[in-house]
Structures are given as structure tokens and as C-alpha cells.
Amino acid sequence: MNDFIAWSPSKNGIFSIRSAYETEWNFRFGALTQVSTGSSSPDDKWKLIWSLECPSKIRIFIWRVLHAAIPCRAVLASKHMKVKVQCPECKMGSDSICHFLFECQRSSEVWRQLELYEIVKRKCTKYRSGEEVVLELMHMDDSDINILGCPKLREMVPTAAWYLWFEHRKVYHGDETQTTSRIALAICGLSANFRITCAPTAKPRTGGWDKPPKGYVKLNVDAGFDQDLLQGSVGAIIRDQNGQFIAAANESIDICYDSHTAEALAVRFGLNLARTVGCSKIVVNSDNLKIVEALKDEFSSSAASAIIDDCFFMSSDFNHVIFEHCFRESNQVVHELSKLVNLSSPSCWMD
Numbered sequence: 243m244n245d246f247i248a249w250s251p252s253k254n255g256i257f258s259i260r261s262a263y264e265t266e267w268n269f270r271f272g273a274l275t276q277v278s279t280g281s282s283s284p285d286d287k288w289k290l291i292w293s294l295e296c297p298s299k300i301r302i303f304i305w306r307v308l309h310a311a312i313p314c315r316a317v318l319a320s321k322h323m324k325v326k327v328q329c330p331e332c333k334m335g336s337d338s339i340c341h342f343l344f345e346c347q348r349s350s351e352v353w354r355q356l357e358l359y360e361i362v363k364r365k366c367t368k369y370r371s372g373e374e375v376v377l378e379l380m381h382m383d384d385s386d387i388n389i390l391g392c393p394k395l396r397e398m399v400p401t402a403a404w405y406l407w408f409e410h411r412k413v414y415h416g417d418e419t420q421t422t423s424r425i426a427l428a429i430c431g432l433s434a435n436f437r438i439t440c441a442p443t444a445k446p447r448t449g450g451w452d453k454p455p456k457g458y459v460k461l462n463v464d465a466g467f468d469q470d471l472l473q474g475s476v477g478a479i480i481r482d483q484n485g486q487f488i489a490a491a492n493e494s495i496d497i498c499y500d501s502h503t504a505e506a507l508a509v510r511f512g513l514n515l516a517r518t519v520g521c522s523k524i525v526v527n528s529d530n531l532k533i534v535e536a537l538k539d540e541f542s543s544s545a546a547s548a549i550i551d552d553c554f555f556m557s558s559d560f561n562h563v564i565f566e567h568c569f570r571e572s573n574q575v576v577h578e579l580s581k582l583v584n585l586s587s588p589s590c591w592m593d
């Protein structure tokens with residue numbers, strides 16, 4: 243057979259407008275839709291994405307990145323949409339996935355603050371798409387990660403990518419964006435928090451306000467203490483077994499020598515309030531463990547011992563009193579109440 247001139251993009255070797263158009267399109271935008279997986283198999287790539295310890299929205303975002311399904315301007319242009327491909331942030335490059343993730347001024351600065359700039363720069367060689375770079379960064383093996391001193395790299399990269407897109411979108415809509423240091427901080431916080439909550443040892447946080455047993459009311463007390471002025475404030479709130487408000491009060495302390503004394507004064511203040519209201523069975527909650535233990539033991543060798551004694555004798559006026567330590571989170575309302583006295587005069591509220 244004699245040699246003849248053939249058009250290689252088409253199967254039969256004959257030139258057609260359609261095949262020429264496809265060739266041109268692949269030349270200009272093909273890299274955006276093709277994802278090189280390097281040495282890993284396609285299955286490994288997806289397994290890696292779905293096993294990432296980060297929120298689902300980030301995993302889905304990475305999946306979209308790897309399918310070049312992010313509506314940045316260069317991708318929209320590749321779908322034949324009439325848009326300016328110029329980056330809306332720096333106005334210097336084409337708004338491609340690679341550009342807004344790694345090359346744009348803001349993203350470079352964020353990667354620098356995350357101490358990953360050098361490695362990102364090494365991976366961002368010419369003719370590489372953003373998808374390839376993301377995948378390569380996530381595929382770095384543990385030894386590389388340890389050398390970099392960044393054990394959370396596998397989650398940090400997708401989280402940073404998602405956050406950069408989150409900020410980049412704000413530019414499209416003309417919204418205010420955050421500073422690069424805030425973005426870097428948010429990325430670190432987001433990836434670290436998610437890992438902690440996913441750890442097998444993670445436990446749901448307890449310490450919310452609990453209802454008292456049937457027939458009891460709950461008295462929450464708290465105190466504030468100013469070491470410089472040797473002054474303080476106390477607050478108390480009483481709620482019934484359904485959590486309904488009964489009474490609350492606050493008061494300032496003119497002179498007080500330490501925080502324990504202030505906390506003991508808060509208990510005495512609360513018991514006084516409970517007596518005024520006419521409570522019979524009460525559960526007293528304070529977030530000061532030392533004071534609660536002293537009240538349970540009916541003994542204290544601290545400067546607050548005289549007040550502890552007062553509390554002990556006052557408790558005999560009630561049918562039954564239970565002293566309990568509580569977490570600060572469950573004492574938040576009365577904490578704010580005790581602080582309020584610094585802004586307004588002492589008050590008492592009754593239902």
C-alpha cells in the first residue's frame with residue numbers, strides 16, 4: 243500500500259470539522275477534565291477521598307474538583323459559557339482550579355502561612371492541572387508528611403482547598419473576604435477539630451443544665467472576684483423540676499479576700515434567696531469544687547470556713563439540701579447574672 247496523508251484525530255483518517263473542533267477543544271481545555279492519578283489506581287483515589295477525616299461537604303468538594311466540576315471561570319468557559327476567564331481577585335491569571343487554589347496571590351499566602359507553600363510550589367509545575375496537584379498532595383505518603391512535620395496534611399489540603407474556594411466565591415459575589423491569617427487559622431481549626439471529634443476516644447460533651455429530681459428545686463450560684471479591688475459579686479437563680487424560672491438575684495460584695503470566699507458567699511446568698519422564696523427541698527449547684535466538697539464534708543479550713551458554717555446551719559432550715567458540683571457550662575446563666583451587678587444595681591426577680 244502506498245503512503246498517503248491521513249488525519250490522525252479521526253478513526254478513518256479523513257478530516258472533518260467535528261474532529262478538528264474536538265482536537266482544538268482538548269488542546270485548550272482537555273487538561274481541566276482529565277485527572278492523572280499518578281501511580282495510584284482510580285479506585286485508590288476515590289477510597290482516599292471518602293476516607294478523609296473531614297466534613298462531608300469537603301469530601302464532596304474534592305470529588306467535584308477531581309471531576310473539574312467547580313464553576314470557576316475557566317471551567318465555565320470550557321463549557322462554552324461566555325465569561326471573562328480573568329481571575330477576579332488578582333486580575334493576572336486565568337481563573338482556573340489550579341489558579342484559585344494554588345497560584346493566586348491570596349492562596350499562595352495562605353499556603354505559606356500553613357507552612358506548605360514550598361511543597362505546593364514544587365507540585366505546581368507547568369502543564370499540571372489543579373486536580374492533579376490536589377491529588378498528589380493528598381497522595382503523599384506518611385514518611386513525606388512526617389518529614390514536613392505536618393501530620394495532618396492529608397486532611398489539611400482538602401480543607402484548605404475547600405476554604406479557598408469558599409473565599410473565592412465571595413469575590414464573585416462582591417462580598418467581603420477574610421484576611422489570609424484568619425483563613426489559615428480557620429483551616430487549621432476546622433481540620434484539627436474534626437479529627438478530634440472523629441477520634442475513637444472522643445466523648446460527647448456533658449455538663450448542660452440538668453433538671454433536679456421530682457419535688458426539688460435547683461439553685462445555681464456563682465461569684466465573680468476582682469483580685470485588684472478585692473471586691474466581688476454573687477448571683478443565684480432558682481428553677482423548678484421542669485426548668486421553669488422561680489427567682490433570681492444578684493448582689494455586689496464590698497470586700498472579699500479570695501475567690502473561694504466569694505464562691506462561699508454566693509452559696510449563702512443563694513440559700514437566703516431560697517429561704518425567702520420558701521423552698522423546701524433544694525439541689526445547690528456551684529462550679530467551685532472546693533466549696534462544694536467543704537459543704538458536703540461540713541468542714542473547711544480555708545478563710546471561707548465561717549461562711550461554710552453559716553451555709554451548713556442555714557441548710558437545716560430546709561427539708562432537704564443536696565450540694566452538687568456542676569460544670570461551668572451549666573452555670574452560665576448565673577455566671578452572667580453575677581457579672582451583671584457590675585453594670586447595674588443589685589436586683590431580685592421573682593416569678
Ligand SMILES: [Zn+2]
Nearest residue numbers: 329331332346
Ligand atoms: Zn488570581
